[in-house]
Amino acid sequence: MTISLSATPLAAVQNPWLATAMIAAVVLLSTTGEVLTAAAMKSIGDLDVIRARSGLKGAIRAVITCPLFFAGVFFLALAFFSLLLALNHLNLSLVAPASASLTLVTNAIAGKIFLKENVDRRRWASAVLVCIGVYLLAH
Amino acid sequence: MAHHTLSPRRYLILGLVAVCAPLGDSCLSRGMTTIPAISLAHPSALIAAVFTPWIAAGIALLISFFASYLSALSWADLTFVLPATAFGNVIVAFLSRFWLHEAISIERWAGIVLITLGVGFVAQGPSLTQHPAPVHEERAATEVEPR
Numbered sequence: 001m002t003i004s005l006s007a008t009p010l011a012a013v014q015n016p017w018l019a020t021a022m023i024a025a026v027v028l029l030s031t032t033g034e035v036l037t038a039a040a041m042k043s044i045g046d047l048d049v050i051r052a053r054s055g056l057k058g059a060i061r062a063v064i065t066c067p068l069f070f071a072g073v074f075f076l077a078l079a080f081f082s083l084l085l086a087l088n089h090l091n092l093s094l095v096a097p098a099s100a101s102l103t104l105v106t107n108a109i110a111g112k113i114f115l116k117e118n119v120d121r122r123r124w125a126s127a128v129l130v131c132i133g134v135y136l137l138a139h
Numbered sequence: 140m141a142h143h144t145l146s147p148r149r150y151l152i153l154g155l156v157a158v159c160a161p162l163g164d165s166c167l168s169r170g171m172t173t174i175p176a177i178s179l180a181h182p183s184a185l186i187a188a189v190f191t192p193w194i195a196a197g198i199a200l201l202i203s204f205f206a207s208y209l210s211a212l213s214w215a216d217l218t219f220v221l222p223a224t225a226f227g228n229v230i231v232a233f234l235s236r237f238w239l240h241e242a243i244s245i246e247r248w249a250g251i252v253l254i255t256l257g258v259g260f261v262a263q264g265p266s267l268t269q270h271p272a273p274v275h276e277e278r279a280a281t282e283v284e285p286r
Contacts, residue, residue: 034217041212048214063209104221111218118268122260123218129257130225136250137228 019094022086026099029079031106035114037072042115044069097138101131145266149214152207153223159204161227166197215266222258229254 044050044062051059063069086095108127112119119127145153170193177184188194211220229251235241243251 034221037209038212038217038220041209044213046214047210100225104225107221108218111216115217116268116270117216117218118265119218120264122264126222126257126261127218129253129260130222133250133253133255133257134225134228136246136253137232138250139246 019090022082022090023095023098023102025082026079026086026095027102027106029075029082030099030103031110033072033075033077033079034103034107035072035110036068036075038111038115040066040068040072093139097135100138101135104131104134145215149211149266152211153215153220155203155207156211156220157223157227158230159200159207160224161231163197163200163204165231166193166200170194170197216268219261219264219266222254222261225254226258 040063041047044066047059047062050062054061083095083099086099104127108119108123111117170191171188173193174188174191175184177188189198208220208224211223232243232247232251236243
């Protein structure tokens with residue numbers, strides 16, 4: 001995909017703080033979007049049950065009438081555009097593994113704090129293993 | 140945390156979450172490299188690109204991913220579902236090794252092993268945190284898991 005962008009690249013590579021801020025923005029916006037979307041789906045309830053009772057239209061209606069869902073999608077869209085901005089100034093080999101792996105850890109923390117999920121030792125271990133694994137795989 | 144066992148149908152949905160996103164991205168990438176360069180001065184070319192077979196397939200796969208992901212989040216914790224999405228990277232690595240015959244470095248094999256271990260850890264545990272009070276009346280109906 002070749003999309004010509006006329007914007008002048010920032011000196012992000014030379015400034016580690018700016019690079020860190022860009023990756024942090026991707027991670028925080030993505031985590032916010034994921035947590036809001038998960039909260040929305042939990043508030044709606046089990047989609048399999050809703051579909052069994054009201055059909056596919058009922059399940060779709062339950063999702064698209066939930067404001068929290070749109071808040072989640074809004075933040076996921078912001079995360080996507082912040083990722084595009086970061087990719088415009090930083091190397092893919094830095095942004096992709098860093099943002100993908102860090103998001104797993106921040107989601108585990110946010111899931112425990114905001115969604116009250118029981119993140120036990122098994123899930124912490126899983127988050128850390130997958131985080132390192134994604135970094136190694138994508139780097 | 141109550142122990143929940145997932146039905147085969149729900150494992151299938153988690154499998155779709157893992158498979159559809161990387162395959163969708165791959166289709167989009169394949170489709171975008173086969174069309175001429177698109178300039179932001181001519182955005183209508185992007186709309187035309189949507190109707191090419193690879194890009195249309197990629198979009199369909201990504202829509203399937205999002206629908207499966209939302210469905211999974213309605214009956215499982217975010218910290219249970221997310222490792223499943225990461226497992227898609229492993230599937231792509233195996234596809235590139237055995238289908239496209241690309242070389243995989245030691246670091247990538249180590250990454251594959253770690254992700255597989257992590258997903259195995261979380262898959263053995265419960266999928267959903269049970270809270271003492273129901274949040275929504277819909278939740279009362281989730282006691283019976285549909286097949």
